[in-house]
Amino acid sequence: MKILVIAEKELKEYILKPGSISWGIIFPLVFTLAFAVRFGDVDHLAPGLMSISILFGTTSFVSSSIIFERRLRTFERLLVAPVKRVEIVGAKILVGTLFGLFVGAVSFLILRLFMAYRVWNPLLLITFMFVSGTAFSGLALWVSLRVENPINAMTWLNLIRLPMIFTSGAIVSLLLFPHWFIVVGLITPMTYAVDGMRYAMLGYYDVINPIYDLLVTVLLSMLFTYLSVEELRRLY
């Protein structure tokens, strides 16, 4: 499987690099700690904070790695080798997801210090962290490949990421908003990650049945993988 060969190379290349440390350790540590210290009892907030950490960690990592590789033209090393486009995309998403799991774990370890309850279903939580990571990584890869000037990728990602923090119910529960806003929440990919992780951690959910959360997040991962493969086909 070339996916694993490429993924292993990416891990060797990017691990312990300044970008990885800042997005992988410093960001989730400082961000989570700030909320935890401010609110104390963070049980209801924890899934949202972890989702935000995973969202920003994965998207920043995947986006910057693809931008650098395209600019330095090392990305063409993969394209000129007998590797299918889906394997290249798969490897990028896998590494982004592993990074997301790490970022989520850092965030969780901080939150655990301030949480009153134990995690309701740890295995389901890891599952949701994993599929959220793949969906977010796929989204970042697709956006980063789509923009003409790779530098604009961060601008476009922020245009997507920042509103999602609000519309997904990560910080403020969607149940506190009028009905029409919940509809906005339902078309926000991150809502399913937040809601599913909330169910896995606390045993209850705000808006959507967790089976649908899982299903939609998996479908989004597949959709963004497909779109990224098609984008690669268009570009090269």
Place this chain on the structure above:
Amino acid sequence: MAEGLTKRYGDFTAVDGINLTVKRGEIYGLLGPNGAGKTTTVRMLTTLTQITSGNAWVNGYSVREEPLLVKRSIGLVPDVSNLYDELTVEENLLFAARLYNAPIERVRELIREFDLPANKKFGKLSSGFKRRTTIAAALVHRPEVLFMDEPTTALDVSSARNVRNLIRLLNKEGITVFITTHNMIDAESLPHRIGIIKEGKIIAEGKGRELKELMGKGMVVKLLVEPITSKLINEIEAYSPTFDEGFIVVTVEDVDEFLEELFDLKMRLGFKVKRISTELPTIEDVFVELTERNGCSCGGCPL
């Protein structure tokens, strides 16, 4: 082999329906000024850029229909290295080997053959070693065709000579080599056959000797005169003069006749002839003659 190979970016045609055939076991050089379409041609032949129309076959495989088979049988040494700065030389070669399912022993063999510093990070290498490592990485799966885009660009004299020797050696081992260059030393010394590309079209093709014959049986005359006036240039317009570092360069059939005409002009226009030299035409002269025939493109003419 390429048939009607074309690449368009919107309204701009980078490569305009070129046809070319490279024989197995030869070194083929594609020469052209910057922006002529050399790199785009290589990118299409190596599957990195989609072909707009036409097709190409590399090692018998269609670039359009069988890109994975093309990729298995080629190696690419791009003008800017495609290896990873943060990995060591050995890690880079191992990664390449794993991408092509090549045996690990091949990596050790290449490190030994190319005398590479295995444990040094690629980003810390000198330009010469970077190029050698990039060539080694392109050879890890023993490709039958090696594409090299500007193989000696940005190398010092000694490293460039080493790379040229390496290319000859690889070719002797049976690898077909396709190079693009605007370096005239490479063009003069490496290819068995040369194609000259201008504005996306192949305008001449053949062995070096054949291309030189395009210049006629004449000689290249280089003149250093002062001052160079528009009147002087107008008078020698018929010889299609070009300019090279202050020299006026013309190709003439009969040197005596030209010199007589020149001294007649000297008497009439009053310029000083500071130096004259005559040479047989080089590939560079052919290149300049063909690529600048319809107006100078050097941007550095004194007038």
